[in-house]
Amino acid sequence: MKTPDIDSGHIPVLLSDFSSLLPQVSGIWIDGTFGFGGYSKRLLGSGASKVIAIDLDPDVLSRAYNLEQNWPNRFKILTGNFCKMGQLVTKLGVTRVSGVIMDLGLSSMQVDAPIRGFSLKNDGPLDMRMSKKGPSAKDFINQANESLISDVLLKYGEERHAKTIAKSIVTARKKNHIESTYQLVSLIEKVLGFNNRYKIHPATRTFQAIRIAINNELENLIEGLVSANKLLGIGGLFSVITFHSLEDRIVKRFFNLQTQNDNSINEIKCIGGNRRPLFKKINKRPIIANREELDMNPRARSAKLRIVKKVVDQFVSIEPNNLGLPSVSSSLRDFQCE
Ligand SMILES: C[S@@+](CC[C@H](N)C(=O)[O-])C[C@H]1O[C@@H](n2cnc3c(N)ncnc32)[C@H](O)[C@@H]1O
Structure with missing residues (x-):
């Protein structure tokens, strides 16, 4: 059995599956949900030239200290909401990125x-x-x-x-x-x-x-998906891990909408007419934890990982209600x- 990627605290979910699908990465990545930094650390270790990490929770700052010390020019932590990731990274002079990871929900801490x-x-x-x-x-x-x-x-x-x-x-x-x-x-x-x-x-x-x-959480998620989509260049990789059916439905529909032609989608309408798919799916079906991971980390039981790659540099507006956002x-x- 593999040991966790971190010393204590939060065990990153589906990290070995993420690494098997993307053993080498490059360019600037955004880790939209830093948590305990398991994904940031892995990205830095597998070739990202820089990782900009974001988390809403100010408590994570102390946990990012070691990464900042070890990689002062390659790692930056920001306190903020991923729904504003575009604005946050633009302040650092970054307008395009090679990858985004959003590992939703709460950390064990x-x-x-x-x-x-x-x-x-x-x-x-x-x-x-x-x-x-x-x-x-x-x-x-x-x-x-x-x-x-x-x-x-x-x-x-x-x-x-x-x-x-x-x-x-x-x-x-x-x-x-x-x-x-x-x-x-x-x-x-x-x-x-x-x-x-x-x-x-x-x-x-x-x-x-x-x-x-x-x-x-759900409106922030939609804005985060849109914001990440705008930042990704051609070849850009977009990975999202969901933990419950409401957020999973939103992510699934968002990716389906972006990976098919409008004509084939009846239940989801988007503004902008016919177009080519913007993303290619890296994994056709969502990845879920295997028995080995579940034995080590029962919190992985409801996790689903989806990864897509941007193939057309275009942005299509989306009506949030068509992504399954409940109206409250x-x-x-x-x-x-x-
Ligand atoms: C499951 S944990 C991430 C764990 C992390 N990937 C790791 O490997 O340690 C989710 C984190 O996302 C943060 N988060 C949730 N919603 C957010 C949002 N809208 N913007 C920024 N951070 C958010 C939470 O505060 C929490 O720290």
């Missing part, structure tokens, strides 16, 4: 730290902000109206008990503010019932939905962090 409030397994404040700025999950749970909470749980968590959970949250918070992860977990256990035979904990979907909602009331904006 984020999930495992009770203070960040992402995990229903650890008691901590209801926070869930990747950027640590702006409204938190606590603000959303205690201030959003019942129909918004229900809408978020249904659309972002695919939670069929969304209405019941939203109603019980609004009733409970009249007595006491819901401040901690365990308070929310025990409320949901009480409403939906829970025993050890459950395959997934009944609060899992609620936690996923709130996290996606307050971090505006605009009042959610008041509860979204940066």
